[in-house]
Amino acid sequence: MSSSVIDFIATEARFGAHNYAPIGVVLSRGEGVWVWDTEGNRYLDCLSAYSAVSQGHCHPKILAAMVEQAHRLTLTSRAFHNDQLALFYEEIAALTGSHKVLPMNSGAEAVESAIKSVRKWGYEVKGVPDGQAEIIVCANNFHGRTLGIVGFSTDAETHGHFGPFAPGFKIIPFGDAAALEQAITPNTVAFLVEPIQGEAGVVIPPAGYFPKVRELCTANNLMLVLDEIQTGLGRTGKLLAEQHEGIEADVTLLGKALSGGFYPVSAVLSNNDVLGTLKPGQHGSTFGGNPLACAIARAAMRVLVEEGMIENAARQGARFLEGLKDIRANTIREVRGRGLMLAVELHPEAGRARHYCEALQGKGILAKDTHEHTIRIAPPLVITSDQVDWALERFATILTQDFS
Incomplete structure (x- = not known):
């Protein structure tokens, strides 16, 4: 991490209540399925702010409606x-x-x-x-x-x-x-x-x-x-x-x-x-x-x-789920999901899901762990087939590793 990233995180820790344990990235911009950190690194967002950003980051039509109404x-x-x-x-x-x-x-x-x-x-x-x-x-x-x-x-x-x-x-x-x-x-x-x-x-x-x-x-x-x-x-x-x-x-x-x-x-x-x-x-x-x-x-x-986002969630969710199930890794206990609400549950002996999420960050993917051994995957509903395939390659690389 650069000194500026460390400063942001340290300032949060100094002044903020410690009721979250975020992944060590400081984000500054988002567009569609992508977010960028303060150093210019790009990540595929596989959390979507716990599904709040389903329409993609900073959707221009929603932004325009917000600005117009804020003026009125x-x-x-x-x-x-x-x-x-x-x-x-x-x-x-x-x-x-x-x-x-x-x-x-x-x-x-x-x-x-x-x-x-x-x-x-x-x-x-x-x-x-x-x-x-x-x-x-x-x-x-x-x-x-x-x-x-x-x-x-x-x-x-x-x-x-x-x-x-x-x-x-x-x-x-x-x-x-x-x-x-x-x-x-x-x-x-x-x-x-x-x-x-x-x-x-x-x-x-x-x-x-x-x-x-x-x-x-x-x-x-x-x-x-x-x-x-x-x-x-x-x-x-x-x-x-x-x-x-x-x-x-x-x-x-x-x-x-x-x-x-x-x-x-x-x-x-x-x-x-x-x-x-x-x-x-x-x-x-x-x-x-x-x-x-x-x-x-x-x-x-x-x-x-x-914009057909609901139908796209069904198509891309099926593609993502099938791709995750095709990953042959001893770390994986179960893959499950419906639409673009997916999860990879790890065997307890494979180590904490947090370690895999931190490794995914290094590959340009932001995902979040839950309940110690599960990685949640919920990208914006505007994700494309190419982006799903790009993500699957990186999940396959990380999930075949051992972080126990």
Whole structure:
């Protein structure tokens, strides 16, 4: 590392809270699938800011929408109407088939909003006794880092020494429909689940799981809440990951790619009366639904569809997955993925995934480890076949090495 890179990293360490352990690169520019560091080295981004930059870095049409709106009006609060919110509602509802929309900022805010909404629905519509609502969640989930959310995490690093936590959550194994059926009681108001567990290492449920989940939720009058903050908006090769399963959630949570990486934008989508229980003064956000966010999100959704990014994610994801599976390396335990949401799980004896990510950096690829032995791979949805092949050559070189 040059002295300037070391200075950037040292200054971060000196003044910043040490709640991240980034790969040792200092980025200064991005375009499409590529990012450049402060020394001019180019890298293929295989993380996409945890899928927030699905449309590619600094997409010109989203940038233009942001600049244009920033010159006109950025924030009104929800105390007044603005001329972008209604259009955002109309367009996201048309795209996803939703009936009601609640705009927020971060993914975690969307999750918290959904928890509040389904509880309120449970008391006012389903008739659950006040204070007794139960929400079922899955082990190894990741829904965010606010206090309410980490209370039902099973990751000790996420929830350790942050308690006490709010009650009202039951934790069951992911991908086990029988466990869900056993956990349901008359006080259950919702099942909150990721279609694919991203932070856990791109864990895909068994075939038939979600149709059975949908059946159980319908039969027991509880809301199926799908956290599509990472999986949604084309990442898996379909607009929403639920479409792979042939089901429809009652409540869908979107974020990350909803702004193409330009601005924090999230949304709670509902196809029933869950959001209808909220009345003025009961929930809100100063920045949620602001005109700048809405203009950016509208452009981000538009380019996703008009430029065929969802279809490209399906094609290139299949190519990437097949290429990873063709790598003959004793280090690899399993390769899995759907669309451009991929993972390579290493044998524990092969060493930490972090070491492989650091080696990939030296080959011009930025990827991120998770859960010690898994490399996540999630490039922007604009990646080309040639770029996939270029990346596969470098993955093959690194994965055949031993970093134990």
